[in-house]
Amino acid sequence: MRTVFVEPFGDVWSVRVDDTQPQLFARGREAENVAKRIAERLAAAGDQVELHLSLRNGQLAARFVCLPPISDDDRPLLVGGSLLARPALKRSADAPA
Numbered sequence: 890m891r892t893v894f895v896e897p898f899g900d901v902w903s904v905r906v907d908d909t910q911p912q913l914f915a916r917g918r919e920a921e922n923v924a925k926r927i928a929e930r931l932a933a934a935g936d937q938v939e940l941h942l943s944l945r946n947g948q949l950a951a952r953f954v955c956l957p958p959i960s961d962d963d964r965p966l967l968v969g970g971s972l973l974a975r976p977a978l979k980r981s982a983d984a985p986a
Contacts, residue, residue: 891936895924896943906931917945925967928955932965940969 894905895917902920903911906927914920921942928938932955940953953969 890939891931892939892941893924893928893931894941894943895920896941897945897947925953925955928953928967929965931955932957932967940967 892907894903896903896905896911898911898913902914902917904914904920904924904927905911912920912923914923924940924942928940931938935957937957938955940951940955941949942951942953944950950973951969951971953967956966956968958965
């Protein structure tokens with residue numbers, strides 16, 4: 890599985906695939922759009938792709954998975970979304986670690 894990251898990089902935003910050199914963008918929205926296009930292209934080539942979007946403070950804001958098309962008539966499928974609205978998971982004292 891490939892991973893595409895959108896992260897703050899100083900005053901700009903970076904988009905990188907796995908451990909490659911990042912592409913830099915002035916606006917987060919622009920970086921997010923490019924990252925989604927990259928994920929869709931990789932999925933169209935047959936790779937499963939995870940897309941991680943971070944906030945300015947570095948917190949993971951959203952995670953998507955982009956799946957390859959099932960047939961030649963299909964497009965890659967991007968599923969997932971925001972992690973910000975989820976309540977924090979609490980472990981019970983009885984739950985194993």
